[in-house]
């Protein structure tokens with residue numbers, strides 16, 4: 415998306431300036447693990463710890479200055495060697511006794527809910543417990559906010575054709591007598607495919623992060639799956655042509671459905687030379703929120719890279735509002751920090767409202 419490109423440019427520019435100047439400008443980086451640039455800020459700014467990797471120059475008045483304990487030791491733990499998820503991975507189907515209501519009558523919690531408590535307040539203790547708790551959270555998100563995510567449709571057929579480094583994945587889905595078709599372009603790396611196939615990034619609207627060599631990229635036209643223009647585009651797109659304009663799935667939920675169908679086809683099409691154990695998803699801004707939803711709802715995604723998904727994305731919605739009210743947040747457009755119900759321009763994308 416254009417916004418993301420502009421932001422990347424701005425950040426890049428700031429970091430270039432920061433590296434050569436004695437002090438960082440407003441919003442510039444001033445410390446963090448691995449940072450070798452200036453640690454001082456321009457006049458009136460205070461170097462503030464955003465996270466261990468990123469200290470930022472923020473206007474002085476509303477923030478507390480950084481204490482003299484910079485974190486200088488990078489994490490030393492080595493990630494486990496990469497092995498494909500084995501067939502003994504926990505089942506994603508909760509046991510029969512797992513109750514997954516889509517709403518909880520009378521529920522009220524002014525604090526951040528503990529995800530490791532079941533709806534009835536008992537503790538999650540085992541992996542099987544988590545399978546059930548996960549299903550509970552999924553049902554609640556769909557019931558309260560994201561709308562209903564349909565399973566694989568009655569009929570799904572598809573193919574991947576290839577011409578040089580360009581592939582075309584197409585599928586046709588049918589449900590209750592209605593059919594829709596959708597296609598996406600895959601750009602393959604050069605060279606011989608690994609035996610298990612290439613890793614793949616599914617990139618919402620093409621994505622806007624650099625993709626390392628040796629990884630195939632699927633350009634996911636998620637706006638065709640479900641439009642995201644404004645309130646008038648609610649219910650418009652391939653997903654709604656299949657499930658009806660009044661389907662209560664938000665656009666982000668419809669996008670997840672499309673990602674799942676793409677993975678279905680890849681699994682059924684070994685000649686596509688994609689390693690379905692090595693699928694990542696990315697997107698930026700609204701599409702970052704969308705990528706996060708795909709990673710949360712589609713268990714076959716191994717890596718989720720939400721870029722700048724912001725409030726309503728990977729930032730805790732309540733914390734964002736709290737921080738806004740405390741004057742602690744970046745000064746992005748105010749709409750980024752409205753309550754969910756006030757997020758009018760995005761409501762058709764994010765929620766069932």
Ligand SMILES: *[C@@H]1O[C@H](CO)[C@@H](O)[C@H](O)[C@H]1NC(C)=O
Nearest residue numbers: 557558561562661662663766
């Ligand atoms: C959303 O749609 C699903 C499927 O039609 C339905 O089961 C569910 O009750 C609907 N949710 C709301 C909040 O209307």
